[in-house]
Amino acid sequence: MKTALWLYMFLFLAFFDLHAQYPVLTPFAISLGAAPTFIGWMMGIYALTHLPGNLIAGNLIDRHGSRRYIIFSLTAAGVILLLQAHVQLPWQLLALRSISGFVLAFLSPACLALLASLSRDPVTQGKYMSGHGVVHTLASVLSPAAGAFIVANAGFSGTFQSLGWLLIFTGFMAFFSLPKRLSATAANKENALASKEEKPARLPFSLRLYLIPFAIACSQGILFFEIPLRESGKASIMSTGILFSVISLGALVTLSMLFLNRYAPHIRVALGVLGLAICFYALAAADHVPIMVILFSLGLAKGLLFPALSSLFIELSGGGRLGKVFSLQSIAMSLGSFVGPIAAGQFRTIVSPYFIAFLMLMTVLLLLPKRNREAPSTVISPL
Template identity: 65%
Template sequence: MKTALWLYLFLFIAFFDLHAQYPMLTPYAVSLGAAPTFIGWMMGIYSLTHLPGNLLAGPGVDRHGSRRYIMLSLTAAGLILIIQAFIKSPWELLVLRGLSGFVLAFLSPACLTLLARLSDHPVTQGKYMSGHGVIHTSASVISPAAGAFIVASFGFRTTFGSLGLLLIATGIMAYFTLPKTRPSAEPAAPLDAEHSRSIPDWRYFLPPFVIACAQGILFYELPLRGAGSASIMSTGILFSVISLGALLTLSMLFLNRYSPILRLTAGIFMMALCFYLLAVFDTSIIVTLFLLGTTKGVIFPAMASLFIILGGSHLGRTFSLQSIVTSIGSFCGPVLAGLIHGYFSPFFAAFLILMIGLALTPLRRIPQPVSLPSSKKAA
C-alpha cells in the first residue's frame, strides 16, 4: 500500500503537468504561425513517436521492473518542456512533441504494470486501477483550467518552463521512493487455451484504439471553437468538466464487481452517443461533455482489468501493446480531424469510429484467472 500511495502522488503531479498543456498547445502552435492541418500533425506526432517507445517499454518493464523507466520518462519529458518554452517556429514544436511522445511512452506501461503487481486478487487489482483513474482524473479536473489561467497570466514561456521543472523534480523523487526490486517472474496460472497465450486476441485491442482516436478528435476540435485568451480559459474549463464526469463514475468502486467486457462495451456505446450529440447539437455542450466524462470513468478501469486478466505473467508486454494501439489511435484522431475540419463534422466521425469499434469487439465474458503475478516482492 505504501508503494501505491507514493505512485499515486507521483502520478498526480505528472498528470497535472501533462493535462495542463491541453488547452494551450493549439493556441501556442497558432502563435508560432501553424496552420490547422499542421496543428493536427503536431498533435498526432506525439502519439506516433509513442510506438518505438512502447515497443521497448514492454520487454524492459517485464525484465527490469518499473522504477527506472518511470524516473527517466518523467525527467526527460521535463527537460523537453523547458526547451519547448524557447522555440520560435512550428517545426521546432513538431520535433519536440515527437521527442516528448517517445520518452513518455515508457510511463504508462511501467505505472500500470507496477500497480497490477501490487496484488494478486482481480477485484483488488481493479480497485488499484480505479485508484489510478481517480488520481489521473482528479489531476485533470483542475489542471486544464489551471494551465489556461497560468498561460493567460504569465505567458507560454513561463508556463512550459515551470511545468518542466515540476516533472524533473517528480522523476527524481520517484527514483528514490519506488521499489528497486524487479517484479516476480512466476508465471500466472493458465486461464484456458485462448487466454494462456502471451499476446491476447488482437480484437481486444480495438477498444483502446477507437477510444484514443475519438479523444484525439476531441482534443483537436474543442480548442478551435474560438481564439484568444478568453477561449483558452473556456477550453480549460470544458476539459475540466469532462474530468469531473469521469471522477464521478471512477468513485463508484462497486462497478469493479461487474464483467470488464460488459463495462467496456456499455461505456463505448454511451461515449459514441455523446459524440453524436456534440455533432448534432450546439447547445448543452457542458452537459454533454460531463456525460462523456462519466463514460471515461467506466471505460478505463474496465479496460485495465481486462488486460490484466488477458496478460497473465506478461503484463509489461500486454500494457505495452495497449499503449501502442492507443498511440496509433491518438495519432489518427487529430490528423483526421485536421483533414476533414470545415468539410465534415469531426465529432460525427468520432461517433462512427466508436460504433464500428464496438461492433467488432468480442461481446463475451472473460473468465477470471485462478491467480495473477504475485505483488509482494514488487511492493
C-alpha cells in the same frame, strides 16, 4: 499499499503537468504561425513517436521492473519542456513534441504494470486501476484551468518552464521514494509465474481487442483537436480549460463509484464505449444540448471505461506478461491519438470530426462479442 500511495502521488504530479498543456499547445502553435493542418500533425506526431517507445518498453519492463523507466520518463519529459519554453518556430515545436512522445511512452505501461503487480486478486487489481483513474482524473480536473491561469500570468515560456521543473522534481522524488527491491521483486514474480505456467510467446487473447483502445484514443484525439478550435479558433484559453475540466469532473464521478469494480470488465467496457459514442453523436448533431452537459456525460463514460479496460486486459492475460500487455495497449492508443487529430484536421471541412468518432466507436462496439469467451472461468460477478 505504501508503494501504491507514492505512485499515485507521482502520477498526480505527472498527469497534472501533462494535462495543463492541453489548452495551451494549440494557442501557442497559432502564435508561432502554425495552420490548423500543422496543429493536427503536431498533436499526432506526439502519439506516433509513442510507438517505438511502447515497443521497447514492454519487454524491458517485464525484464527489469518499472522503477527506472518511470524515473526516466518523468525527468526526460521535464527537460524537453524546459527546451520548449524557448521555441520560436513551428517546426521546433513539432520536433520537441515528437521527442516528448517517445520518452513518455515508457510512463503509462510502467505505472500500470507496477500497480497490477501489487496484488493477484482481480477485485483488488480493479481497485488499483480505479485508483489510477481517480488520480488521473483529479489531476485533469485541475490542470487545464491551472494551465490557462499560468499562461495568463506568466506567458507561454513561463508556463512551459514551470511545468518542466515540476516534472523534473517529480522524477527526483520517484528516484528516492520508489524502492529498488520492489520493482525487481515484481518483475521476478511475473517472470516466475510465466515460466511456471509455460505461457506461450503469443498473448492468450485476440489482438482485435486492441481496437477498443485505438478507437477510444482516436476519438479523444479528435475531441482535444476540436475543442480549442471551436468558434473558429476564437474561444479563450480559459473557457477551453474549463471545458476540459468538465470532462474530468464527469469521469471523477464514476471513478469514485468503487462498487462498479465488482461487475465483469467486458460489460463495463461495452457500456463505456456506447456512452462515448452517444456523446460524440450529440456533439455532432445535437446543437440544442448544452456542450457542458454533453462533455460531463462523456466524462462519465470515460470514468467507467478506462479502469474496466485495464482490468479486462489483466483478466485475459492471467496476470502474466503485464509489461507487454500494457505496452500493446499503449501502442493502440498511440496509433489512435495519431490518427484522430490528423483526420480531424483533414476532414473537418467535409464532415464533422465528432461524427467520425461516433462511427468508429459504434463499429468497435458491434465487433465486440456479447460475452467474453476468452476470459478465464473465474469471471467477476456483481455481488
